[in-house]
Amino acid sequence: MLSNFLQTTATEVTDTLNFQKATAEFVDKIVHTPADQLLSEFLDKVIAFGLKVLAALAIYLIGAWIIRKIKKMIHNIFVRRKTEHSIASFVESLVSIALTVFLVIFTISALGINTTSIAALLAAGGMAIGMALSGTVQNFAGGIMLLVFKPFKAGDFIEAQGYSGTVTDVSIVSTKITTTDNRNIIIPNGILSNGTIDNYSQNVYRRAEWLVDVEYGAPSDKVKAVLQSIIDGEKRIVYAPESPGNPLVALNALRDSSVQYIMRAWVRKEDYWDVVYDINEVIYNKVPENGIGFPFPQMDVHLDKAN
Numbered sequence: 001m002l003s004n005f006l007q008t009t010a011t012e013v014t015d016t017l018n019f020q021k022a023t024a025e026f027v028d029k030i031v032h033t034p035a036d037q038l039l040s041e042f043l044d045k046v047i048a049f050g051l052k053v054l055a056a057l058a059i060y061l062i063g064a065w066i067i068r069k070i071k072k073m074i075h076n077i078f079v080r081r082k083t084e085h086s087i088a089s090f091v092e093s094l095v096s097i098a099l100t101v102f103l104v105i106f107t108i109s110a111l112g113i114n115t116t117s118i119a120a121l122l123a124a125g126g127m128a129i130g131m132a133l134s135g136t137v138q139n140f141a142g143g144i145m146l147l148v149f150k151p152f153k154a155g156d157f158i159e160a161q162g163y164s165g166t167v168t169d170v171s172i173v174s175t176k177i178t179t180t181d182n183r184n185i186i187i188p189n190g191i192l193s194n195g196t197i198d199n200y201s202q203n204v205y206r207r208a209e210w211l212v213d214v215e216y217g218a219p220s221d222k223v224k225a226v227l228q229s230i231i232d233g234e235k236r237i238v239y240a241p242e243s244p245g246n247p248l249v250a251l252n253a254l255r256d257s258s259v260q261y262i263m264r265a266w267v268r269k270e271d272y273w274d275v276v277y278d279i280n281e282v283i284y285n286k287v288p289e290n291g292i293g294f295p296f297p298q299m300d301v302h303l304d305k306a307n
Helices: 002-032 035-080 085-110 116-132 134-149 189-194 220-232 269-289
Strands: 157-160 163-170 174-179 184-188 197-199 205-214 248-254 259-268
Touching: 035 085, 134 163, 134 174, 134 184, 134 189, 163 184, 174 189, 184 189, 205 220, 205 269, 220 248, 220 259, 220 269, 259 269
Parallel strands: none
Antiparallel strands: 157 163, 157 197, 163 174, 174 184, 205 259, 248 259
């Protein structure tokens, strides 16, 4: 410990002596150098520094003009390709900031200042910010993916991350949906872009399906005829020639306490829920009117008398 203390003290003394020596040499130079020579050297340095300042100013002005041109060119490209406004604005800002940072470093370098430490500091700061904002960066990346590939848009009804509702806003970091009970749900784009998205609004038509259980003993031809008449009576059913077997009425399964029939039909997406609920009500009223009963869970129990 004592040796370390002595070594540190010796280093400090050496540094102090060197500083005093340099100061003495500088003062001696000023004292013994003629005034006109000092003035000449001073003017030379001022002129040299002034030229560097002018060069740096010219570099900055030209660079700023080039950055504006590049930003305008990128903006025009996005406009021609009709890119989403959010992603266009984000990319333009990102390119502008990056080019401005490089321009500032290059301008400082033109002044004769060593920019190695500045670049290292920026790199370290960028790494620290990136680690601190890792989740936000993931959401940015997810937002870019969503805005580029567009699995949905504002106004679509989607189901994702356990929530279903209408998309009201898609930003660069999150997506806002409004549920059917008027709740606003904000989902980060990072997890949204990596999960499953069910978009109910992307296609024009949706296929509705009904499962109807009736009691055993009802003739299948009669049941299918009644169910077919229900389908035929609904004007919102879409009959697509390119879809054979539409609509469909068929015996689906023989269950423990019932015979299950299936009904399928295509409807427009905006009519889907109205048609489903309306036909549910028609089935409930019309099937019993035709002498077909709905089943109840039942179990047959046989008792054997012990001898």
